[in-house]
Amino acid sequence: MTARPSSPSSELTGRMLLVAVVSAVSGGLYGYDTGIISGALLQIAPEFGLGDTAKSLVTASILLGAVIGALGCSALSERIGRRRTLLLIAVVFVIGALGAALAPSAVLLAVARLVLGFAVGGATQTAPMYVAELAPSALRGRLVLCFQVAIGVGIVVSTLVGATESIDWRWSIGATAVVAAIMLGALLGLPESPRWLVSQDRDDEARAVLERVRPSGRDVEPELGEIESTEEAERAASTRGWRGLRAAWVRPALIVGCGVAIFTQLSGIEMIIYYAPTILVDNGFTDAQSLDVSVALGVTYLVMMLIGLAIIDRVGRRRLTLIMVPGTAVALFALGLVFILGDGGPGSIPLIITCLIVFMVFNAGGLQLMGWLTGSEIYPLGVRSAGTSVQAACLWGSNLLISTTVLAMINGIGVGATMWVYAGFNVLAWIFVWYRMPELTGRSLEQIEGALHDGRFTPKEIDAAPRAG
Numbered sequence: 001m002t003a004r005p006s007s008p009s010s011e012l013t014g015r016m017l018l019v020a021v022v023s024a025v026s027g028g029l030y031g032y033d034t035g036i037i038s039g040a041l042l043q044i045a046p047e048f049g050l051g052d053t054a055k056s057l058v059t060a061s062i063l064l065g066a067v068i069g070a071l072g073c074s075a076l077s078e079r080i081g082r083r084r085t086l087l088l089i090a091v092v093f094v095i096g097a098l099g100a101a102l103a104p105s106a107v108l109l110a111v112a113r114l115v116l117g118f119a120v121g122g123a124t125q126t127a128p129m130y131v132a133e134l135a136p137s138a139l140r141g142r143l144v145l146c147f148q149v150a151i152g153v154g155i156v157v158s159t160l161v162g163a164t165e166s167i168d169w170r171w172s173i174g175a176t177a178v179v180a181a182i183m184l185g186a187l188l189g190l191p192e193s194p195r196w197l198v199s200q201d202r203d204d205e206a207r208a209v210l211e212r213v214r215p216s217g218r219d220v221e222p223e224l225g226e227i228e229s230t231e232e233a234e235r236a237a238s239t240r241g242w243r244g245l246r247a248a249w250v251r252p253a254l255i256v257g258c259g260v261a262i263f264t265q266l267s268g269i270e271m272i273i274y275y276a277p278t279i280l281v282d283n284g285f286t287d288a289q290s291l292d293v294s295v296a297l298g299v300t301y302l303v304m305m306l307i308g309l310a311i312i313d314r315v316g317r318r319r320l321t322l323i324m325v326p327g328t329a330v331a332l333f334a335l336g337l338v339f340i341l342g343d344g345g346p347g348s349i350p351l352i353i354t355c356l357i358v359f360m361v362f363n364a365g366g367l368q369l370m371g372w373l374t375g376s377e378i379y380p381l382g383v384r385s386a387g388t389s390v391q392a393a394c395l396w397g398s399n400l401l402i403s404t405t406v407l408a409m410i411n412g413i414g415v416g417a418t419m420w421v422y423a424g425f426n427v428l429a430w431i432f433v434w435y436r437m438p439e440l441t442g443r444s445l446e447q448i449e450g451a452l453h454d455g456r457f458t459p460k461e462i463d464a465a466p467r468a469g
Contacts, residue, residue, distance in 0.1 A: 012139060016213045019190055020143040023131050024150035025183040026086065026123035029093055029176055031154020033116050034062060035298075038277065039162020039291075040169035048106040060404060061110040065117020066124070066396040073122035074389030078241065081200075082130035082193045089126065090187060092119040093180035101174025119180075124372060125392040129384060132376035133193040134213055137444040141312040144376050148369060149309050152302035155273065159298040163291040195381050195445070198227050226446045230381060233453070244383040245390065252457045253378040254387060256437050261395035263429035264371040267325075268332055268422035269363055270399050271406045272297065272356065279415060283339070285349065293353060297360050304365035316441040317370060318459065321433050324366020329426035331359035336419030367429060370437075371395055377440055380449045435459070 037059050045055060069089075077085040096116030103109035128144050135143045161172050191213065194206035206227070210220040245254055276297060277290040285293070312320065335355035342348040379387030409418050438459050440448055451457045 011215045012143075013213055013215055015191075016135065016139075016143065018186075019134050019213065020131050020146040022183060022186045022190060023086065023127040024146040025179065025186075026089060026093075026119075026127045027147040027150035028154040028157075029180060029183075030120045030123055031151035032158045032176055033097075033113075033120060033154070033173075035155045035158030035273070036161060036172055037062070037113070038294075039158070040172060042162075043169040044106075044109070048109075050106055054106055056404065058106060058110050058113065060400060061113040062117035062120060063396055063400040063403060065114040065119075066121030067117075067393050067400065068114075069118035069121025069123075070125045070392035070396055071121075071389050072118070073125045074242075074385045076122075077126050077129070077196075078385040081196050082126055082133065083187060083190060084192075085122065085126045086130060087184060087187050089119050089122045090180050090184035092116075092122070094177045094184070097174055097177035097180060101170045101177070121392060121396055124395070125385075125389050128372040128376035129388050130193055132445065133195040133384075134191070134209075136214070137442060137447075138313065140377060140445075141317065141373060141441060142309050144373050145305070145309045145312055145369060148372055149302070149305040152298070152305040152364070156295070156298040156302050159291075159295045163295055194224070195227055195231075195384075198224075198231050199381060203228060226444065227381075230446045230449055235382075241383065242386045244380070245386055247383075249453055249455065250380060250383055250387075252436075253380070253452055254390065256457075257375050257378055257387060257391040258394040259432050259436060260367075260370050260374050261391045262398045263425065263432060264367055265395060265398040265402055266422065266425035267328055267363055267367050267429060268359065268419075268425070269368060270402050271418075271422060272359065276356065279410070280352070283348075283352070283415070289349075293356065296353075297356060300357055300360040301364040301368075304361055305369070308365050308369045312369060312373075313441055316439050317373065318433060318437050318439040318441075321366050321370055321437070322430065324362045325426055325430040325433070327362030328359055328366065329423045329430070331355050331362060332419045332423035332426065335359065336416040336423065338416075339414070339419065340416035367426075374437075374440075377445055378448060378452075380452060381445070 041050075041055055041059070044050065044058065048054075050058065073085055073089070076088065080088075092115060096112055096119055099112030099115060100109055103112050128147050131144050131147065132140055161167055191209040192205070194209045197203070197206035197209065203224070207220060207224050210224060211218075214220055214223075244250060277294055280290040280293060308320070315323075332355075335352065338348050338351045338355060342351070375388045375391040406418070409421070413421075436459075438451070438457055443451075448457075
């Protein structure tokens with residue numbers, strides 16, 4: 001039989017799809033576990049007699065755990081592999097969910113959510129990288145974004161569960177243990193990352209993995225050879241691990257990755273997801289109306305994730321972001337104007353809802369797609385674990401900072417002015433992407449690394465280079 005050409009294929013194999021779906025489950029757990037607490041607090045607070053400070057601690061503990069998990073799983077994924085790290089993360093998800101569901105006090109609940117946060121942060125560091133290292137370049141964006149879509153699914157499910165107000169909080173939190181156990185079982189049958197295997201001098205195993213996840217009969221030797229050549233070059237340059245992030249040629253990737261991660265949070269997404277019900281109730285909405293708006297925002301988030309999944313590899317990462325970010329800024333500016341001119345009263349309800357939905361359309365369909373996708377593909381193999389770890393920690397750290405300061409900002413300068421501040425952050429995000437973020441669509445991980453090494457990791461210079469295939 002004549003081997004097929006070795007150029008990257010857009011043909012999706014069943015094994016590769018399974019890798020993406022199983023990894024995406026961890027994204028669904030992340031979306032659900034971070035979102036479910038807003039509704040569950042309505043039951044938890046009276047049961048444990050929580051005040052505002054205690055509520056904040058219970059809510060924020062998962063974010064602190066996520067920072068720890070994002071940083072800690074870097075060494076794990078480098079030492080024991082991406083797949084086995086995800087297996088460990090699934091086990092931690094089970095332990096954290098059961099611990100939270102059975103917690104007899106608010107302190108132990110916060111500790112259990114800290115454990116859950118470790119799994120959440122570890123998943124965001126490891127799962128997108130695992131998929132990216134297995135995926136063909138022509139499909140990498142869509143397959144990695146399955147993780148992002150699953151986050152949207154988790155958020156929608158959590159808002160629906162919260163809106164029912166009829167499911168006991170222990171059951172709603174503990175149910176994720178079952179999903180995590182299913183994820184654990186499915187991971188047992190999945191392969192390790194071929195790029196990690198090459199880094200461990202297990203080239204024959206890497207070849208076998210590529211043959212399993214690529215279309216039958218495809219010649220994987222050129223792809224394997226490219227991975228091996230890149231690994232040899234990194235060893236010669238001693239660009240490895242955390243120390244390698246200090247290399248001058250790696251720095252542009254770190255700046256882009258961490259910058260995008262921080263701007264995904266400064267764009268206002270967490271402010272809206274966490275505090276939209278509070279803001280709405282304080283400005284004339286009923287509890288039922290605010291919960292309905294939260295569900296609508298969650299559904300919009302998911303729909304835009306699905307649209308992004310379908311078009312990302314055709315439109316391009318950079319182009320899509322530059323198109324969508326201005327819409328986010330305008331929506332927040334208009335929302336601020338409504339609160340300043342109309343005081344956000346009952347007569348402004350239709351305008352407020354419209355602005356929130358428009359915000360979610362442009363934000364979820366643009367910048368939010370890039371938070372985990374860029375981290376999975378821009379870092380050189382030798383520092384990929386450390387790079388994705390730092391990027392995830394930047395995202396979770398900025399999330400933690402925003403979630404603990406938004407209400408204070410609103411109390412200090414008002415809702416309208418706060419929305420304008422976040423609109424300004426979106427303007428800065430657009431400028432950052434325009435000047436710093438290259439177009440990575442259609443390029444193999446090795447081509448991206450080559451552009452970094454050659455000093456061509458800029459929007460203008462990388463566009464002049466040929467794409468994979």
